[in-house]
Amino acid sequence: MNEIWQGLLEAIKLIVSLDPEILEISGRSLWIALSSCLLASVICLPIGGLIHFQRFAGKRTLISLIQTFYSIPTVVIGLFVFVLLSRTGPLGGFNLLFTPTAMIIGQMLLVIPIVLGLTISALSGIDKVIPDTARSLGAGSFQTAVVVLKEARFAVTAAMIMAFSRAISEVGLALIVGGNIKGFTRVITTTISLETAKGDLELALALGIILMFIALVINLVLNQLQTR
Amino acid sequence: MPLIETVDLCQKYNGHDVLKKIALQVEPGEVLSLIGPTGAGKTTLLRLLDLLDTPTSGRIYFAGTEVTRSGKTRSETRRKMAFVLQKPVVFNASVYDNVAYGLKWRGITRNELYQRVSGILETVSLSALRDRNARTLSGGEIQRIAIARAIALEPELLLLDEPTANLDPISISRIEKLIANIIHQHKTTIIMTTHDMRQGQRLPNKVAVLINGEILQTGSSRDIFTSPHNQEIAEFVGTENIINGVITTSEEDLVTINTSGKIIEAIADYPVGEEVCACIRPEDITLANSQAPSSARNSYAGKIMQVVPIGPLCRIEIDCDFSLFALVTGRSVEELDLVRGKTIYATFKATAIHIIRRER
Ligand SMILES: Nc1ncnc2c1ncn2[C@@H]1O[C@H](COP(=O)(O)OP(=O)(O)OP(=O)(O)O)[C@@H](O)[C@H]1O
Ligand SMILES: [Mg+2]
Numbered sequence: 047m048n049e050i051w052q053g054l055l056e057a058i059k060l061i062v063s064l065d066p067e068i069l070e071i072s073g074r075s076l077w078i079a080l081s082s083c084l085l086a087s088v089i090c091l092p093i094g095g096l097i098h099f100q101r102f103a104g105k106r107t108l109i110s111l112i113q114t115f116y117s118i119p120t121v122v123i124g125l126f127v128f129v130l131l132s133r134t135g136p137l138g139g140f141n142l143l144f145t146p147t148a149m150i151i152g153q154m155l156l157v158i159p160i161v162l163g164l165t166i167s168a169l170s171g172i173d174k175v176i177p178d179t180a181r182s183l184g185a186g187s188f189q190t191a192v193v194v195l196k197e198a199r200f201a202v203t204a205a206m207i208m209a210f211s212r213a214i215s216e217v218g219l220a221l222i223v224g225g226n227i228k229g230f231t232r233v234i235t236t237t238i239s240l241e242t243a244k245g246d247l248e249l250a251l252a253l254g255i256i257l258m259f260i261a262l263v264i265n266l267v268l269n270q271l272q273t274r
Numbered sequence: 275m276p277l278i279e280t281v282d283l284c285q286k287y288n289g290h291d292v293l294k295k296i297a298l299q300v301e302p303g304e305v306l307s308l309i310g311p312t313g314a315g316k317t318t319l320l321r322l323l324d325l326l327d328t329p330t331s332g333r334i335y336f337a338g339t340e341v342t343r344s345g346k347t348r349s350e351t352r353r354k355m356a357f358v359l360q361k362p363v364v365f366n367a368s369v370y371d372n373v374a375y376g377l378k379w380r381g382i383t384r385n386e387l388y389q390r391v392s393g394i395l396e397t398v399s400l401s402a403l404r405d406r407n408a409r410t411l412s413g414g415e416i417q418r419i420a421i422a423r424a425i426a427l428e429p430e431l432l433l434l435d436e437p438t439a440n441l442d443p444i445s446i447s448r449i450e451k452l453i454a455n456i457i458h459q460h461k462t463t464i465i466m467t468t469h470d471m472r473q474g475q476r477l478p479n480k481v482a483v484l485i486n487g488e489i490l491q492t493g494s495s496r497d498i499f500t501s502p503h504n505q506e507i508a509e510f511v512g513t514e515n516i517i518n519g520v521i522t523t524s525e526e527d528l529v530t531i532n533t534s535g536k537i538i539e540a541i542a543d544y545p546v547g548e549e550v551c552a553c554i555r556p557e558d559i560t561l562a563n564s565q566a567p568s569s570a571r572n573s574y575a576g577k578i579m580q581v582v583p584i585g586p587l588c589r590i591e592i593d594c595d596f597s598l599f600a601l602v603t604g605r606s607v608e609e610l611d612l613v614r615g616k617t618i619y620a621t622f623k624a625t626a627i628h629i630i631r632r633e634r
Contacts, residue, residue, distance in 0.1 A: 175363045182324055182357035183376035183423060186349060193375070197366050 050247075057252035068249070072256050075233040078146055079214035082153035086161045087206050089154075094165035095191045109166060115159035124222030127152040131223065144225035149233070152219045157209035164205030168198040200271045207271075211264045215257065275338050277302045277431055277463050278323060283332035285318050285487075292318050294487045296332070300465060302430075305457055307477060307495070308467040310484035311510060316467035317360055319484065320433050323465065324357040325349075337430075353380065356429035360436050362420030364408035369400060372408045373423045380427070390426055398422040398452060414445035421449065425456055432456070434466035438473065450477060471511050475499060483507050500555070501628050508553045508630065514599040515554040518632065521546050529629070534595045539571040540627035549632040556589065558626035559600035562619045563610055573621040574598070578614050581607065588612070592620050 060068055097108065129135050131143040131151075142148045172194050180193040195202065217235035224231035226240055234253045241250040276299040283296040292315045300306050308316050321327045323334065325341060325348045334342045341351045356376070364372050373391045382390070395401045398418040403411065408419055417437065424432060437453065438446040454477065456462055466477070475481075475495040482492040483502075491503045502508035508516055519533030521544045531538045531552055538552055565573065576594030583589075588607045592598045598620055602612070612618065 173363060175359060175361070176365070178326060179359060179363055179365075180375070181326060181352065182355075182359065184353040184356075184379050184427065185375075186379070189379050193365065 053247040053251050056248040057255060060248060060252040061255065065252070068252055068256070070229070071232055071234055071237050071253065074146065074231075075214055075235070076260075078149050078220075078233060079153060079210055082150045082213050083157055083161070083206055083210045085150065085154045086157045086209060090158060090161040090165055091195065091202070094162050094169065095195060097162075098166050098169040099187070099191055099194075109163070112159050112163045112166070116163060118156070118159070119218065120156060120216040121218035121222065123152055123156045124219035127155065127219070127223045143223065144227060144231060146224070146231055148223040149220050149231060152223045153213040153216070156216065156219060157213050160209045160212060161205050164208060165198075165202055168201030168205060169194055171201060172197045204268055204271045207264055207268055211261065214260060276300055276335070277304075277337055278465075279335040280323070281333045281335070283319075283322060283334065284330050285315070285322060285327070286330045287318075292487050293322070293329075296487075296489055298482065298489065300431075300463060302463055303461045305464045305477070305479050306466075307473070307481045308465060308484050309471055309481060309510070310467070310469065312469055314469075314484045315487040316469075316484055317435055320357065320435050320465065320467060323431075324355055324433055325352050326357070353427075354429060355431040355433060356424035356427045357433040358420045358424050358435060358437055360439070362416055364411070364416055364419055366407065366409055368405050369395070369408050369411070369419060370404045372419055373426050376423055376427045394422045394426045397425075397455075414441050414448070417441065417445070417449060418452070421452060425460075425462075428460070428462075430463060432462050432464045434464065436467055436469070438468070438470070446473075453477060471499075483510065485510065502553065502630065504630055504633060505551055508551070508628075512555075513553040513628075514556045515552075515559075517552045517554070517596050517598075519550060519552060521548045521550060528624070531629070536574060536595050538627065539624045540629055541624050542627075542629040544629060544631070550629050551632050553628040553630065554598075554622055554626060556599045556601040559598065559620050559622045561590065561592075561600055561602060561606070561610060561612065562621065565619055571624045572627075573619055575617055575619055578612060578616050578618055581612055581614060592618060594620060 097105065127148060128143065130137050131140070131148055132138055142151070176197055177190050177194055180190045185193060215235065217239055220233050220236050221239070224233065224236065226232050226236040234257050238250045238253050241247070278300050280296050280298045283293060284291065285293040296319060308319065310316050322329050325334070328343060332342070333340055336351045336354070339347065341347050365375065370391055373394055374387055377387050377390060392401070395404055398421065400415065400418060400422065403415070408416070411419065421437065434453070438449050441449070450473070453464070453466070457464065479494065480492065481495045481498050483490050483498060485506055491498055491507055498507065499511055502511055502513060505516060517533050517538070519531035519538065521529050522532045522537070523530045524544060524546050527541055527543055529540055529542050529544055531540060531550060533552070540552060544550060574594035576592040576598065578590060579593050579597070580591040581588055583604065586604055587601050588604055590600045590602060590612055592600060600620060606612070610618070
């Protein structure tokens with residue numbers, strides 16, 4: 047018990063003293079999760095709009111399929127990206143394995159279903175009268191889509207935040223495609239798992255506290271959005 | 275050439291005919307009021323005219339060009355119109371932006387945009403609220419925003435779907451004034467719907483009656499008010515006295531009608547034996563405490579069954595073998611001492627009666 051208290055105290059000291067290693071690891075975590083989510087959003091907003099506004103056979107099935115992928119295990123995506131990027135894999139020539147780029151690609155694939163699925167449900171939450179109103183005022187189909195997306199902006203932002211929280215808290219994928227290389231691909235979650243295994247609890251606890259803090263901030267922002 | 279014209283326009287929903295062969299012609303500058311009971315198909319028709327939906331069959335011409343189905347002409351044509359939906363919604367944005375959207379889509383320069391939007395907000399007296407989120411406005415204010423953003427587009431054709439439904443009398447008169455102003459200043463062609471017969475009479479110069487998906491009568495509001503083509507229209511336009519009878523004599527435009535033993539004289543031309551309804555507007559009936567002088571042809575003694583105040587007026591139900599409703603001022607009620615159970619003489623002129631053939 048004493049050991050834990052000791053560890054916690056040391057952890058807080060590390061955070062308060064702005065330990066360079068902690069800053070570096072946390073910064074990388076944030077950067078990788080943020081980039082993957084932004085990329086996923088850039089891809090998913092137009093596709094989500096397309097799926098929502100177009101009528102086609104199998105639309106419902108497609109949406110259920112997307113929702114199924116919300117909870118795909120991170121190690122499965124990790125394995126898939128690993129195979130894709132490994133030296134003998136189809137994209138091996140780019141030498142991306144064990145780089146932050148590989149981690150961004152992996153996390154992007156991981157959160158695409160979430161951003162896509164939640165964007166579609168955000169759009170369907172908008173009253174049918176909104177697109178009618180836009181069209182009756184002379185909006186073309188693209189302009190109408192933009193109007194509806196704008197109306198759904200809070201729900202869409204919430205989708206992006208959900209994606210971010212999944213990306214920053216996952217460990218399996220970061221470990222498999224990042225390799226947990228010190229000073230290069232080490233992020234909060236992989237460091238925690240490594241340091242804990244090594245028995246060095248101070249650093250692990252400090253990073254754990256930071257991750258909890260990030261989760262808290264995410265929750266506060268989400269709550270704000272949902273009351274809009 | 276009509277600005278908008280429909281030919282045999284039909285719309286079906288789930289195998290149910292909502293609109294049946296609508297033939298409508300509206301000339302430039304004309305103001306048409308579509309009146310009809312709820313569920314008649316008014317909104318459905320306006321949505322077709324604004325090219326938001328595609329009809330099951332039939333054609334729509336805008337300024338002589340067919341626009342029913344072709345995708346490109348449809349969106350171009352839609353930009354020449356503006357449609358205020360029945361239950362308007364505002365975008366989750368400021369009042370200013372709500373009015374500005376349609377203009378932005380038309381690629382209007384920033385400077386002109388500002389001028390136009392400010393001017394319109396002035397017109398609808400909402401300048402003070404320009405930066406408010408439109409979602410926080412009251413129903414009447416939202417209705418004004420909806421009209422403002424439509425007229426800001428200076429459309430050739432303005433479609434208004436029940437612009438005053440669910441509003442209080444002050445908001446209604448405010449919006450009617452606004453519409454009257456648009457008619458007066460811009461000479462915009464307008465098609466508006468209402469199920470308030472009186473509004474149809476207050477505002478526009480032409481009225482079409484839409485009942486059950488069919489246009490049953492088109493004409494001046496006075497025509498429709500005083501000479502409805504059939505019983506359904508008569509009932510809808512508030513002809514409260516619709517009395518069934520049979521023509522007993524007919525000579526030189528003067529007919530007599532037998533109705534439950536009493537004789538009514540009217541100006542009309544129908545053969546003897548024809549089954550008809552005599553329509554008398556309640557305000558055309560005068561009441562007196564003594565038998566009227568002989569010049570008035572139709573005068574009946576009856577018992578007052580009910581006295582119901584309606585605003586400044588009173589609606590009196592009289593039983594003179596057939597039941598008769600009269601509309602009189604509150605002052606007359608006092609002067610004539612109209613109370614329930616009293617016997618009174620009800621009189622109406624032969625010219626105040628509108629005769630329609632009864633449908634079997
Ligand atoms: N999209 C739709 N799908 C199925 N039925 C519809 C649809 N739109 C309208 N209807 C039906 O068509 C009929 C006419 O509706 P419409 O809204 O045009 O009536 P309205 O004259 O505007 O009535 P109100 O005065 O109540 O607004 C109604 O019976 C309605 O249920
Ligand atoms: Mg309607």
